[in-house]
Amino acid sequence: MRLDVVTIFPEYLEPLNVSLVGKARARGQLGVHVHDLREWTYDRHNTVDDTPYGGGPGMVMKTGPWGDALDTVLADGYESGAHAPTLVVPTPSGRPFTQELAVELSERPWLIFTPARYEGIDRRVMDEYATRVDVLEVSIGDYVLAGGEAAVLVITEAVARLLPGVLGNAESHRDDSFAPGAMAGLLEGPVYTKPPEWRGRDIPDVLLSGHHGRIARWRRDEALKRTAAHRPDLIERCDPRAFDKKDRETLFILGWAPDPAGEPYGRFWRRPDAVEQ
Numbered sequence: 001m002r003l004d005v006v007t008i009f010p011e012y013l014e015p016l017n018v019s020l021v022g023k024a025r026a027r028g029q030l031g032v033h034v035h036d037l038r039e040w041t042y043d044r045h046n047t048v049d050d051t052p053y054g055g056g057p058g059m060v061m062k063t064g065p066w067g068d069a070l071d072t073v074l075a076d077g078y079e080s081g082a083h084a085p086t087l088v089v090p091t092p093s094g095r096p097f098t099q100e101l102a103v104e105l106s107e108r109p110w111l112i113f114t115p116a117r118y119e120g121i122d123r124r125v126m127d128e129y130a131t132r133v134d135v136l137e138v139s140i141g142d143y144v145l146a147g148g149e150a151a152v153l154v155i156t157e158a159v160a161r162l163l164p165g166v167l168g169n170a171e172s173h174r175d176d177s178f179a180p181g182a183m184a185g186l187l188e189g190p191v192y193t194k195p196p197e198w199r200g201r202d203i204p205d206v207l208l209s210g211h212h213g214r215i216a217r218w219r220r221d222e223a224l225k226r227t228a229a230h231r232p233d234l235i236e237r238c239d240p241r242a243f244d245k246k247d248r249e250t251l252f253i254l255g256w257a258p259d260p261a262g263e264p265y266g267r268f269w270r271r272p273d274a275v276e277q
C-alpha cells in the first residue's frame, strides 16, 4: 500500500517512522510519502490560508497550494506505478471512522491524506478531485482537533495493522473489539499475563483451567459486561439472534431484556426496573 500525506506540519507525521507503521515501512509493506504543502506556495510568506467568504471567524485553506500539491502527488504516484488513489480528508464533519471503514481502506492500494488546519479547505478542492478519484471525508470522533494530522496517525495505524503480514500473528485481529465474527459488536474483555499473582491480585481461575470451552464462555461474559457498561448502544444494536441462552441470562442479570414489542427477535434494552450497575 502507498500512503501520501500533504500537510503544513510534516514533522507531526514523525510517528509514522516508529512501531508497527515504521516496521511495515521498513519491510516495504507500506510506502509512506509526507509532503510539505508550503512547497506549493509561491509568495514570500508561503501563504496557505485566507479569510472566509461570507465572513466569520478563522481562516480557510486556499485552493491554489492544495490543487498544485495534489496534482503533483497524483502524477508522481501514477508514474511510480500506484493506481486507484483514494483521497482521505480528515474533518469533524466527515463520515465516522470505524473498524469497518479501516478494513475497507486497508483493501485500497493508495491513500492520499489531506489533513487541514484552520477552518478547513476551500470546498472547491474536494469537489474538483471528486470528479477524478474517490474522496472520503472521515471523522475520528465527535470532538474538534486543531488539525487533521492526529486523525491521519489514528487512521493510518488502524489501517496498517490490517495489512497482510503486518501484525506478527494473523489471529490477533480475530478478537479485536468491533471485528466481525463470534464476538461481533461486542467490546473485548480484560486480558492477563504472567505472573499469576501480582500485589495480592490473582488472575481468574478459569484462565488457568486449560478448558477452552469454559475460557471462551468466560471471555464472552466479560465482553458482554464490558459492552453493557461502556457501550450500551452496541448491545441495543446487536441482532438478538446472536445471543445464546447464557448470553441472555448474563444480560438479564446486567439489567437487560428483549424488547417485548419485538419478540421473538426483540432487540435488548435496559429493563426499566433494572438497578444501575
Ligand code: ADE
Binding pocket: 090, 091, 092, 138, 139, 140, 141, 142, 143, 144, 145, 146, 147, 148, 151
Ligand atoms: N480535524 C479536526 N477534528 C477532526 C476530527 N474529529 N476527525 C478528523 N479530522 C479532524
